[in-house]
Amino acid sequence: MVQKLDNLIETASQTAGPYVHIGLMPTYAGNAGAYEQEIGVSPIEEGAQGEVIEIVGSVFDGTGWALRDAMIESWQPDAAGKFPGQPDADPKVTGLCRFAADAESGEFTLRTVKPGPVPHRTGGMQAPHITLWIVARGINIGLNTRIYFEDEDNSADPLLARIEQKPRVDTLIAKKTGPGQYRFDIRLQGDGETVFLDL
Amino acid sequence: MSKTPDLGPLIPRNRAIHPVPYDPDYKTSVARSPNLPLLSMESTPSEEHGPTFGHNALGALDNNLILNWTRGAAPAVGERILMHGRVLDELGRPVPETLIEIWQANAGGRYRHKKDTYFAPLDPNFGGCGRTITDAEGRYQFLTIRPGAYPWPNRANDWRPMHIHVSVFGRSFGQRLITQMYFEGDPLIDHCPIAATIKDRAQLDRLVAPLDMAHSRPLDFLAYKFDIVLRGRRQTMFENKLEGM
Numbered sequence: 001m002v003q004k005l006d007n008l009i010e011t012a013s014q015t016a017g018p019y020v021h022i023g024l025m026p027t028y029a030g031n032a033g034a035y036e037q038e039i040g041v042s043p044i045e046e047g048a049q050g051e052v053i054e055i056v057g058s059v060f061d062g063t064g065w066a067l068r069d070a071m072i073e074s075w076q077p078d079a080a081g082k083f084p085g086q087p088d089a090d091p092k093v094t095g096l097c098r099f100a101a102d103a104e105s106g107e108f109t110l111r112t113v114k115p116g117p118v119p120h121r122t123g124g125m126q127a128p129h130i131t132l133w134i135v136a137r138g139i140n141i142g143l144n145t146r147i148y149f150e151d152e153d154n155s156a157d158p159l160l161a162r163i164e165q166k167p168r169v170d171t172l173i174a175k176k177t178g179p180g181q182y183r184f185d186i187r188l189q190g191d192g193e194t195v196f197l198d199l
Numbered sequence: 200m201s202k203t204p205d206l207g208p209l210i211p212r213n214r215a216i217h218p219v220p221y222d223p224d225y226k227t228s229v230a231r232s233p234n235l236p237l238l239s240m241e242s243t244p245s246e247e248h249g250p251t252f253g254h255n256a257l258g259a260l261d262n263n264l265i266l267n268w269t270r271g272a273a274p275a276v277g278e279r280i281l282m283h284g285r286v287l288d289e290l291g292r293p294v295p296e297t298l299i300e301i302w303q304a305n306a307g308g309r310y311r312h313k314k315d316t317y318f319a320p321l322d323p324n325f326g327g328c329g330r331t332i333t334d335a336e337g338r339y340q341f342l343t344i345r346p347g348a349y350p351w352p353n354r355a356n357d358w359r360p361m362h363i364h365v366s367v368f369g370r371s372f373g374q375r376l377i378t379q380m381y382f383e384g385d386p387l388i389d390h391c392p393i394a395a396t397i398k399d400r401a402q403l404d405r406l407v408a409p410l411d412m413a414h415s416r417p418l419d420f421l422a423y424k425f426d427i428v429l430r431g432r433r434q435t436m437f438e439n440k441l442e443g444m
């Protein structure tokens with residue numbers, strides 16, 4: 001016999017289901033007014049420092065169909081790389097956004113400020129990125145990934161460096177389509193499958 | 200000099216205690232589950248920080264689903280229940296001041312969602328969502344009605360057991376979790392392909408809330424207890440300090 005560990009086991013995930021929006025994005029679900037203030041409506045407030053950008057994209061399943069029922073959360077620091085709550089963080093950056101695809105086009109739009117680089121525990125810096133968490137019917141545990149930017153120096157980023165198959169790095173990099181405009185598609189399965197993260 | 204240990208990285212997730220991403224009995228998962236392995240790495244500040252929510256963002260009735268849709272004007276139809284519990288991390292520490300959001304079907308098994316077309320009627324007095332923030336000991340509670348079971352298009356005759364969807368933030372974005380609470384004694388749990396995506400029976404049992412007579416209120420509501428465990432963070436004297444942290 002040995003001593004007993006008194007650690008607990010993490011609660012198991014379950015799919016968010018097709019109606020996740022009534023809980024987390026009531027206005028999108030047709031229930032405007034359920035809450036006086038919804039969570040994650042925008043990651044920035046008027047007057048946030050830095051470059052305002054828009055990222056447009058879709059979430060595709062293994063057949064190439066753009067999901068209409070996914071919900072995505074994004075989490076990021078401000079333009080200087082400070083997260084809300086850290087000393088000197090931009091008070092106009094709340095960092096969290098919730099968004100879903102338009103029922104017609106299957107496209108989402110994230111409007112935010114471009115984040116700054118963030119330190120890494122090993123001492124280096126991570127290239128600017130936005131953290132994503134994707135849930136939907138048929139996704140049994142939320143999928144984590146990141147948006148990096150084509151027009152930033154991503155060469156020393158420790159996470160991108162860990163991707164063995166270099167063409168897959170591209171799945172995490174938003175392509176510039178115009179001033180302040182980016183395209184970022186997420187492929188859940190198959191050709192061009194997005195690199196999903198376990199960290 | 201402070202001897203307080205530095206907060207380290209998140210404890211890596213044990214994926215074996217979670218549902219399998221691909222499960223042919225849950226048909227939608229077939230085309231929505233990645234084929235390739237996840238990229239595993241130690242957590243970084245991006246996952247270790249997370250949004251915080253103040254009590255002033257919440258309305259007074261936000262955790263009362265019996266009354267919140269009508270803003271107190273008329274109660275929802277259904278069996279009145281108190282859903283309560285604690286949010287802890289893997290190391291047994293309470294998770295205080297964290298946001299919990301729930302959503303559910305009404306007593307007839309119908310969601311107030313533009314895409315739910317089940318012919319059980321909507322309850323004009325029930326919206327089906329609520330939220331609250333845990334107290335200093337990680338405790339939370341909701342007053343609601345017991346949701347109805349409902350049929351759904353999957354295999355020819357699949358039904359969801361009674362369940363409440365639960366979303367929790369924790370303190371770090373990497374702790375983010377969505378799950379479902381089931382009810383003790385519901386025979387549909389063992390027929391449900393979504394519950395069955397969890398292959399570890401003890402882990403599924405931990406999603407089943409027991410009837411809690413001690414917290415039930417005579418002549419008013421029954422109580423069900425549902426504790427939630429989130430990932431923890433390593434805490435040792437030996438974690439490297441991050442610059443600017």
Ligand SMILES: [Fe+2]
Nearest residue numbers: 017359362364
């Ligand atoms: Fe449901």
